[in-house]
Amino acid sequence: MPTITRTIAESAGFVPQVWAARALDFLRENIVLTRLVARDSDYEPGWVGKTLNIPYPGTFTAQDKAADTVATVQTPTGGATVSVTLSKHKVVDFLVEDFAAAQANSNLLDRYVRPAAIALATAVENDLFALYPSLTGGTVGTSGTDLTAATVRSARKLLNDNKAPLDNRALVVSDKDEVALLGDPALQSYFAFSRREALAEGSIGRLYGFDVYVSQLVPVVTGTPNSTKNLAFHRDALILATRPFRDPPPGSGVQASTMLDPETGLSLRVLYQYDIGNRGVRVGLDILYGVAVLRPTLGVVVQS
16 A cells, blocks of 8 residues: 555545555455355446346357258357345444544554454355355265365265366365364375475365365354354355445535455445544445355355
8 A cells, every 4th residue: 555644644635545445455355255256246336225137158069060051059058147136235434533644654544444344354255155055066074073085075076966167166164174174184195295385384275176265254053063064166156246336415425435346346435524523534434235146056065
């Protein structure tokens, strides 16, 4: 982030782009599942309750071409549209008494923006994880039993059987199951000789065709025993749709600035207004999005 001196900050007034850019930095650092699913974003503003009809492609069949015959024009099979409602409007508001000092001091700015961005990132991640009951690709593993290499292979087999593409596959596991995989005797030689960074850095990387990620937000259903719902899926199993907000009405006294992050597809708005009662600037960060299952057979629940 560029350095902004206090003199510049004071003369320029509140610079929402600075706050939005820094918030997007923290959003990227605190999302896992959001990066791995299909996304639909646009610069056209949306509103809470707007429904998007998002198409996804079907499949073609390669046909033999005989001499002196006309090729058959095909319509892809299995294609459809999925309706995604922009039903999620998440907000974090806070008061900044000296915004010039915050803009001029990156450490002070981060104290405001970091927890706000983490709260928004957590909301998006939780909403995506909450879709797991609608995945129909199958279930592997045993509740209360740590994840093993054999279970990961079983998840791969289910995705193969469901004709999931071999690219863009991911496995998102809980922190306890990441540790279990790192200590799995069946994988010790692999980690020791082929992926030494797994032992040195605690990063599994690729395993059985999956890019493996760890998330502290993997759902755990309380029971006897507790059931952890890790996810093995292709990108097209889930979709996140985002849209920017409309601008506040002119003369409302509220100013706004919106940034669309091309890396994550998230559109973040910063609102600001002077609050005479509290003698400071009220800052609000918010995002508008919807989540849905796109192709349910391309997702497998990996229990542990």
